[in-house]
Amino acid sequence: xxxxxxxxxxxxxxxxxxxxxxxxxxxxxxxxxxxxxxxxxxxxxxxxxxxxxxxxxxxxxxxxxxxxxxxxxxxxxxxxxxxxxxxxxxxxxxxxxxxxxxxxxxxxxxxxxxxxxxxxxxxxxxxxxxxxxxxxxxxxxxxxxxxxxxxxxxxxxxxxxxxxxxxxxxxxxxxxxxxxxxxxxxxxxxxxxxxxxxxxxxxxxxxxxxxxxxxxxxxxxxxxxxxxxxxxxxxxxxxxxxxxxxxxxxxxxxxxxxxxxxxxxxxxxxxxxxxxxxxxxxxxxxxxxxxxxxxxxxxxxxxxxxxxx
Numbered sequence: 001x002x003x004x005x006x007x008x009x010x011x012x013x014x015x016x017x018x019x020x021x022x023x024x025x026x027x028x029x030x031x032x033x034x035x036x037x038x039x040x041x042x043x044x045x046x047x048x049x050x051x052x053x054x055x056x057x058x059x060x061x062x063x064x065x066x067x068x069x070x071x072x073x074x075x076x077x078x079x080x081x082x083x084x085x086x087x088x089x090x091x092x093x094x095x096x097x098x099x100x101x102x103x104x105x106x107x108x109x110x111x112x113x114x115x116x117x118x119x120x121x122x123x124x125x126x127x128x129x130x131x132x133x134x135x136x137x138x139x140x141x142x143x144x145x146x147x148x149x150x151x152x153x154x155x156x157x158x159x160x161x162x163x164x165x166x167x168x169x170x171x172x173x174x175x176x177x178x179x180x181x182x183x184x185x186x187x188x189x190x191x192x193x194x195x196x197x198x199x200x201x202x203x204x205x206x207x208x209x210x211x212x213x214x215x216x217x218x219x220x221x222x223x224x225x226x227x228x229x230x231x232x233x234x235x236x237x238x239x240x241x242x243x244x245x246x247x248x249x250x251x252x253x254x255x256x257x258x259x260x261x262x263x264x265x266x267x268x269x270x271x272x273x274x275x276x277x278x279x280x281x282x283x284x285x286x287x288x289x290x291x292x293x294x295x296x297x298x299x300x301x302x303x304x305x306x307x308x309x
Contacts, residue, residue: 006270008234010044010210011037011257013285014065015080017242018058019049021292027061029288031068036281037239038069041273042257044076044097045069046236050086066093082113087127091140098131099143099179100124102170104163105152108183112147117166121173128174144170145179145212149195151186160195164202177207182223185216185253189226196230210234213255215241215295220255221263228269235260239282240294256296258282262303275303 014034018025025033030047037045047069048062062079069077078097081087090098102120103109109120124144131139146166151157167178180195192211200208211232213223224235238254261273279299286294 006233006272007228007264008044008210009042009257009260009271009273010046010078010234010236011042011239012046012212012236012254013037013238013240013242013257015046015048015059016236016254017238017240019056020243021058021289023289023292024058025288027064030061030065033281033284033288034065034069035072036277036284038072038075040277040281041271043074043272044078044234046078046080046099049080049082050089050093051082063089063093066090066095070094081127083115083123084126084130087130091130091134094138095140097141097143098127099145100127100175101145101147101181102166103147103152103183104158104166105148105155107154108148108152111154117169121169124170124173124175131174142174142176143179143210144173144175144177145181146170147181147183149180150182150191151184153184160198163195164198167199167203167208171203171207177209178203179208179210179212181212182214183212185214185219187213187223188219189222192223192226193230196227196232200231205231208232210236212236215253215255220253221259224255224260225263237261239278240285240299241296242292242294253295256298258298259296262298275307 034045034047047065048059050062053060066077076096079090079095080099081090087098103112106117109115131142149163170178211227213220237257237260239257241253241256243254258278261271261275264271
């Protein structure tokens with residue numbers, strides 16, 4: 001079993017959650033939500049994505065939300081970018097972390113960002129060159145996230161060899177680290193551990209620290225626990241389980257932040273997050289999105305009588 005004392009939870013609801021719902025949350029509500037999440041103790045929040053507003057109008061105000069998030073002391077402000085232009089906008093906004101998705105399935109890559117593997121790696125090289133020109137203190141951390149790493153709704157299983165090749169290619173192209181994403185919710189604890197071990201062996205233990213897992217088939221927390229056993233130290237989660245991938249049908253539903261925090265706290269693993277305050281921010285989210293379903297067991301069942309955050 002794991003010997004970890006602390007796990008980092010990266011909240012992706014303001015990006016991955018909001019991009020998958022029809023409702024467009026107002027900027028004041030987004031600011032209030034991000035502030036509440038930070039107040040609950042979340043130290044990294046992916047606040048949006050620099051994509052054309054015509055594609056994702058839900059995230060059209062990402063630059064304004066980044067500006068707000070940067071005023072919160074101690075918060076790592078992260079964004080997702082699909083290409084070099086998005087990275088330019090992210091750098092201009094002053095973010096702390098940039099993630100670019102590279103789908104292990106080339107069919108998914110074409111559907112998601114309209115680019116082949118070769119074209120995406122060229123984008124990564126250009127972004128890395130851009131970041132190298134910045135003073136070290138202003139240089140965002142650059143993660144290459146391998147989407148559909150555990151299977152694709154278009155192609156099915158993706159060979160492990162391909163994932164290892166892409167992981168090394170991302171590092172060679174200039175990423176600071178790689179991540180793995182269960183975009184389609186196909187992962188199970190056994191293949192999570194197998195793939196994490198294989199990628200760590202390929203790129204180095206310190207160059208794979210985070211996973212983005214979905215709960216599509218009810219295995220999200222089991223997969224998270226399995227990942228911790230093989231050296232993963234950062235887990236993405238979304239308040240209320242909002243989110244998924246618009247180009248992976250049926251794959252909506254990230255790990256619920258509240259449920260993940262409760263599991264880790266109950267096991268004595270430090271997260272730095274107040275579950276009581278997290279539940280307050282969830283109530284705020286429900287107020288802002290009254291017509292959108294929220295998920296999670298803790299919200300329904302409540303905390304045990306003797307629970308102390």
